[in-house]
Amino acid sequence: MPPTKGSAGKNGSKDNGQQGVGTTLVIVESPTKVKTVAGYLGRGYVVESSIGHIRDMPNKAAEIPAKYKGQAWARLGVDVDGDFEPLYVVNTDKKSHVRKLKELMEEADQLLLATDEDREGEAIAWHLMEELQPRIPVHRMVFNEITKDAIQRAAHNTRELNTRLVSAQETRRILDRLYGYEVSPVLWKKVMPKLSAGRVQSVVTRLVVERERERMAFTSAEYWDLKALFDATEAGAAEGTGAFPATLVSVDGTRVAVGRDFTTQGTLRSDRAVRQLDEAAARGLAERLTGAGFSVRSVERKPYRRSPYAPFRTTTLQQEASRKLGLSAKQTMQVAQRLYENGYITYMRTDSTTLSDSAVNAARSQVRNLYGGDYLPDKPRVYAKKVKNAQEAHEAIRPSGETFRTPSATGLSGPEFRLYELVWKRTVASQMKDAVGESVTVRVEGTSSDGEVAEFSASGKVITFHGFLKAYVEGSDDPAADLDDRERRLPPVAEGDPLKAQNLEAEGHSTRPPARYTEASLVKEMEEREIGRPSTYASIIGTILDRGYVFKKGTALVPSFLAFAVVQLLERHFGNLVDYEFTARLEGVLDAIARGEAESLPWLRRFYFGGEDSEGQRETGLKELVSDQLAEIDPKEISSLPLPGTDIVLRVGRYGPYLDRDGVRVNVPEDLAPDELTKEKAEELFAQPSGDRELGTDPETGRMIVAKTGRFGPYVTEVIEEPEEAAEGGAKSKGKKAKPKPRTSSLLKSMSLDTVTLDDALRLLSLPRVVGQLDGEDVTAQNGRFGPYLKKGTDSRSLETEEQIFTVTLKEAEALFAQPKQRGRRAAAPPLRELGTDPESGAKMVVKDGRFGPYVTDGEVNASLRKGDEVESITDERAAELLAERRAKAPAKKKPAAKKPAAKKTTAKKASTTKTAAKKAPAKKTGTPGSSTKE
DNA sequence: CAGTGAGCGAGCTTCCGCTTGACTT
Numbered sequence: 001m002p003p004t005k006g007s008a009g010k011n012g013s014k015d016n017g018q019q020g021v022g023t024t025l026v027i028v029e030s031p032t033k034v035k036t037v038a039g040y041l042g043r044g045y046v047v048e049s050s051i052g053h054i055r056d057m058p059n060k061a062a063e064i065p066a067k068y069k070g071q072a073w074a075r076l077g078v079d080v081d082g083d084f085e086p087l088y089v090v091n092t093d094k095k096s097h098v099r100k101l102k103e104l105m106e107e108a109d110q111l112l113l114a115t116d117e118d119r120e121g122e123a124i125a126w127h128l129m130e131e132l133q134p135r136i137p138v139h140r141m142v143f144n145e146i147t148k149d150a151i152q153r154a155a156h157n158t159r160e161l162n163t164r165l166v167s168a169q170e171t172r173r174i175l176d177r178l179y180g181y182e183v184s185p186v187l188w189k190k191v192m193p194k195l196s197a198g199r200v201q202s203v204v205t206r207l208v209v210e211r212e213r214e215r216m217a218f219t220s221a222e223y224w225d226l227k228a229l230f231d232a233t234e235a236g237a238a239e240g241t242g243a244f245p246a247t248l249v250s251v252d253g254t255r256v257a258v259g260r261d262f263t264t265q266g267t268l269r270s271d272r273a274v275r276q277l278d279e280a281a282a283r284g285l286a287e288r289l290t291g292a293g294f295s296v297r298s299v300e301r302k303p304y305r306r307s308p309y310a311p312f313r314t315t316t317l318q319q320e321a322s323r324k325l326g327l328s329a330k331q332t333m334q335v336a337q338r339l340y341e342n343g344y345i346t347y348m349r350t351d352s353t354t355l356s357d358s359a360v361n362a363a364r365s366q367v368r369n370l371y372g373g374d375y376l377p378d379k380p381r382v383y384a385k386k387v388k389n390a391q392e393a394h395e396a397i398r399p400s401g402e403t404f405r406t407p408s409a410t411g412l413s414g415p416e417f418r419l420y421e422l423v424w425k426r427t428v429a430s431q432m433k434d435a436v437g438e439s440v441t442v443r444v445e446g447t448s449s450d451g452e453v454a455e456f457s458a459s460g461k462v463i464t465f466h467g468f469l470k471a472y473v474e475g476s477d478d479p480a481a482d483l484d485d486r487e488r489r490l491p492p493v494a495e496g497d498p499l500k501a502q503n504l505e506a507e508g509h510s511t512r513p514p515a516r517y518t519e520a521s522l523v524k525e526m527e528e529r530e531i532g533r534p535s536t537y538a539s540i541i542g543t544i545l546d547r548g549y550v551f552k553k554g555t556a557l558v559p560s561f562l563a564f565a566v567v568q569l570l571e572r573h574f575g576n577l578v579d580y581e582f583t584a585r586l587e588g589v590l591d592a593i594a595r596g597e598a599e600s601l602p603w604l605r606r607f608y609f610g611g612e613d614s615e616g617q618r619e620t621g622l623k624e625l626v627s628d629q630l631a632e633i634d635p636k637e638i639s640s641l642p643l644p645g646t647d648i649v650l651r652v653g654r655y656g657p658y659l660d661r662d663g664v665r666v667n668v669p670e671d672l673a674p675d676e677l678t679k680e681k682a683e684e685l686f687a688q689p690s691g692d693r694e695l696g697t698d699p700e701t702g703r704m705i706v707a708k709t710g711r712f713g714p715y716v717t718e719v720i721e722e723p724e725e726a727a728e729g730g731a732k733s734k735g736k737k738a739k740p741k742p743r744t745s746s747l748l749k750s751m752s753l754d755t756v757t758l759d760d761a762l763r764l765l766s767l768p769r770v771v772g773q774l775d776g777e778d779v780t781a782q783n784g785r786f787g788p789y790l791k792k793g794t795d796s797r798s799l800e801t802e803e804q805i806f807t808v809t810l811k812e813a814e815a816l817f818a819q820p821k822q823r824g825r826r827a828a829a830p831p832l833r834e835l836g837t838d839p840e841s842g843a844k845m846v847v848k849d850g851r852f853g854p855y856v857t858d859g860e861v862n863a864s865l866r867k868g869d870e871v872e873s874i875t876d877e878r879a880a881e882l883l884a885e886r887r888a889k890a891p892a893k894k895k896p897a898a899k900k901p902a903a904k905k906t907t908a909k910k911a912s913t914t915k916t917a918a919k920k921a922p923a924k925k926t927g928t929p930g931s932s933t934k935e
Numbered sequence: 936c937a938g939t940g941a942g943c944g945a946g947c948t949t950c951c952g953c954t955t956g957a958c959t960t
Contacts, residue, residue: 030954052954061947093956120953173951180950188948198950535952658936665936710937717937744937784939796940848944855944862944886944
């Protein structure tokens with residue numbers, strides 16, 4: 001416990017005296033810290049939080065300030081041609097909060113930025129400076145522990161902002177934006193709209209896909225062994241240890257093959273001198289050993305010792321909550337958040353396993369009280385930091401306070417109770433003694449009726465002192481390993497003791513492919529590979545689930561075929577970006593920037609525009625990859641996954657995955673795991689009835705008429721049999737007679753797939769109907785993309801109703817063609833609202849309703865209303881603004897003279913950009929020498 | 936993934952990391 005001096009009130013006034021100022025505004029990152037910190041600082045301090053970041057690049061077009069809208073880089077939010085200057089806007093949900101901070105600052109004489117001491121925290125502090133523009137003294141306040149002493153010390157030992165750390169954060173942010181906002185559109189164009197790519201999510205998706213690929217490439221091997229149950233010895237029976245099981249390990253001195261002796265291809269590893277038993281061999285041996293005498297050949301004892309696990313950090317908490325409580329990463333974080341907010345546990349987004357001194361004391365006193373002094377190590381246990389790039393801005397996750405509440409004393413219930421209990425147990429256990437005991441391996445030998453010497457092995461474990469296991473046993477992803485901490489007693493036997501086999505059985509096993517990731521194991525993998533941060537592990541998994549890259553099957557994460565296509569595209573065309581080392585290398589660069597040993601700009605330039613890497617190799621920049629090289633990405637090839645050993649190709653279409661064999665296509669169920677798509681499964685899918693509804697045969701042609709669902713909705717078509725006799729009658733019909741195209745027709749709106757009749761279908765298939773002749777040309781009636789219409793040569797007229805296709809007379813048709821084409825269109829709807837005149841064009845503005853919703857027009861330019869704009873309430877100013885934006889966006893294609901002021905604005909802007917660019921280039925002295933064009 | 940015949944206001948999707956409410960169900 002830190003020493004405290006004086007009362008809080010006194011301290012407050014003393015501080016004021018020392019500082020010589022009135023009020024100090026302290027801004028921390030999290031609102032939950034405000035009260036505590038304020039309490040420790042006392043009077044003279046006002047404490048408020050930033051609630052995380054307050055500014056960022058614009059998320060979407062609506063957030064881009066109008067004055068940047070016309071810029072080519074506005075979409076990115078980074079001026080890539082202007083030294084990667086980012087454009088920052090206050091997040092929409094933070095506007096009112098920033099206003100509040102500004103007001104508080106007006107009242108203050110000093111500002112202390114007390115955000116977390118890590119890369120992001122330093123950046124938040126810098127953004128606060130930029131946004132608040134303080135004219136009062138500003139200092140950076142940092143603390144790692146929320147205790148009175150630490151807080152008060154921090155308030156008096158401030159430092160200045162570390163701009164290098166800020167630069168490292170900004171580099172990270174810009175890279176992520178460029179990656180995400182440049183590569184995602186490639187996926188929209190080549191695979192499907194609304195998909196996404198990013199430094200973290202794409203690599204994580206690739207991990208899941210690669211695991212599935214391993215499973216698909218895996219071939220299982222079968223192997224057998226024997227399981228024997230040996231009778232209890234007399235001594236064992238007296239002690240209460242019954243019969244014990246043992247497994248066959250060798251025959252005539254040659255080890256029997258087990259799972260790890262096999263390759264992923266199901267063959268024995270060449271370097272193993274083992275014998276693989278098949279079923280017949282195992283059963284035969286079991287028979288020949290029945291009734292044989294056995295004896296103990298050796299007893300080997302080894303000391304056993306196990307140390308407790310480190311206190312929880314975000315990933316380990318998520319893993320254990322998943323294994324033991326069945327909570328998803330997201331659920332765990334939600335429950336933990338509630339526990340944190342209500343003061344039960346410390347902060348839950350951390351990569352540190354460190355406990356504060358007071359927490360260690362609390363844990364130790366609880367060990368003493370609950371388990372006794374025997375369980376308490378002499379010295380507190382210290383856990384080394386496990387994560388390489390841990391930023392250590394927080395403590396480990398533990399019960400809060402200077403004395404821990406036992407779970408039953410909290411009054412919690414449900415998942416809150418169970419998660420708190422988990423945290424509490426783990427924290428207390430981390431300060432307990434090792435578990436110690438003894439492990440025993442007994443070898444038993446017997447000779448078969450054929451003289452084969454079979455050796456069995458049994459192992460047991462006796463724990464003589466439970467230590468931390470009294471409080472906590474970690475869960476496991478592998479159920480077999482779960483037993484590791486459990487005891488298994490063997491009867492007391494000695495070398496040479498005779499034993500009798502009660503039972504002998506042959507057991508078959510097969511090797512299994514690597515397991516799929518679960519949320520817990522994926523989070524673990526992400527942490528080990530340094531991909532993502534504690535605050536994002538759960539949301540990244542949420543993203544790949546949302547995008548349809550991954551779906552859940554029980555707790556397993558299964559990649560979709562879509563994920564295979566996307567990963568395939570990224571691997572082939574953006575290989576560097578999905579390299580597992582990419583993020584780790586980035587971290588190295590960012591650290592160097594933070595230490596002042598590297599610069600951000602050259603690095604970003606090479607990433608985006610390309611350049612030479614450290615070995616002088618030309619590296620293609622991201623910009624070129626997503627523009628000039630875009631045409632090299634063949635969407636068909638990217639979405640194709642050949643099924644090995646067949647001529648079947650799986651393709652990822654806009655409507656989901658399907659199989660294609662020489663143009664014959666069949667849907668693949670969305671929830672079919674890729675590793676289940678075997679050759680057999682594919683054949684089964686092809687053989688499945690297509691779900692078409694047979695309506696009957698056409699009396700004229702004898703062909704079956706079917707109703708199906710297609711790309712454009714329900715339709716009917718005729719089935720044309722393969723010309724089977726083509727081969728026999730080859731001489732007559734030339735063999736290769738082309739199969740005639742089947743007639744098709746969409747159902748009318750009044751029909752449905754379930755109720756359509758053969759008559760309906762025949763009527764539809766008889767289209768187009770020849771209505772008669774006009775001007776020497778056939779007039780036909782039919783249904784089309786835009787509804788029913790009449791056609792005469794190249795001229796056409798729309799019909800009012802679908803029924804008219806069958807009823808319209810030549811006379812009516814003649815009348816329609818006599819009228820101009822526009823007649824068929826609806827008369828222009830009256831404006832929804834009339835507005836004032838547009839200051840630029842001088843024309844009257846009106847709001848109209850269009851295909852894409854309401855829009856404003858001055859007769860020349862049209863602009864859709866945006867989210868937040870209402871037809872009823874939109875003002876003339878807003879309407880004019882929308883029109884101006886629209887003009888700025890699409891450079892006039894037919895009316896250059898029509899927009900004088902706009903033109904002036906654009907040229908002025910352009911001139912200024914070029915000027916700064918020209919000014920900067922020579923000053924940098926980098927681009928000038930022609931060194932980059934080295935061959 | 937079936938196949939045809941106009942001319943029309945498109946605009947938006949997307950990244951990673953910090954943090955909580957304010958919403959709805």
